[in-house]
Amino acid sequence: xxxxxxxxxxxxxxxxxxxxxxxxxxxxxxxxxDLFFSDEFAxxxxxxxxxxECPVMAFCLEEAFGRAxxxxxxxxxxxxxxxxxxIKRKRGRPPKIARPQDQLPMVPIxxxxxxxxx
Ligand code: SF4
Numbered sequence: 001x002x003x004x005x006x007x008x009x010x011x012x013x014x015x016x017x018x019x020x021x022x023x024x025x026x027x028x029x030x031x032x033x034d035l036f037f038s039d040e041f042a043x044x045x046x047x048x049x050x051x052x053e054c055p056v057m058a059f060c061l062e063e064a065f066g067r068a069x070x071x072x073x074x075x076x077x078x079x080x081x082x083x084x085x086x087i088k089r090k091r092g093r094p095p096k097i098a099r100p101q102d103q104l105p106m107v108p109i110x111x112x113x114x115x116x117x118x
Contacts, residue, residue: 025054037072041100044078048105051076058110065116076107084109084117 026032029050036047051057051073061075068082078085087101109117 020056020059023056025050041104044073045104047073048076048107052105052107058113061109062113077109
């Protein structure tokens with residue numbers, strides 16, 4: 001079995017000139033900009049769940065990195081100043097009532113894009 005080292009080398013010729021945004025799941029969401037650019041954790045969580053089911057999530061996330069998105073949910077991740085916002089749980093015993101930010105859904109980053117996160 002041959003290991004694939006760079007998916008982009010394989011996918012780029014196949015997707016060149018293709019407008020992947022036509023398949024974006026957020027296109028079907030009413031008032032999507034209110035949801036995807038909200039400061040409310042409930043909205044951010046809802047936006048991330050839409051992304052989690054989006055067939056073009058990897059393309060969206062890669063382009064968001066490329067544009068250094070200043071804010072919003074893109075590709076299942078919350079961006080701030082071009083970087084993914086990671087919300088870490090505090091040390092010690094978990095609180096009896098979880099903080100809203102701890103309840104955000106985790107949307108996995110595709111493996112071939114992990115190098116962009118570091
Ligand atoms: S990953 Fe999220 S923000 Fe990107 S196109 Fe899909 S639904 Fe929209």
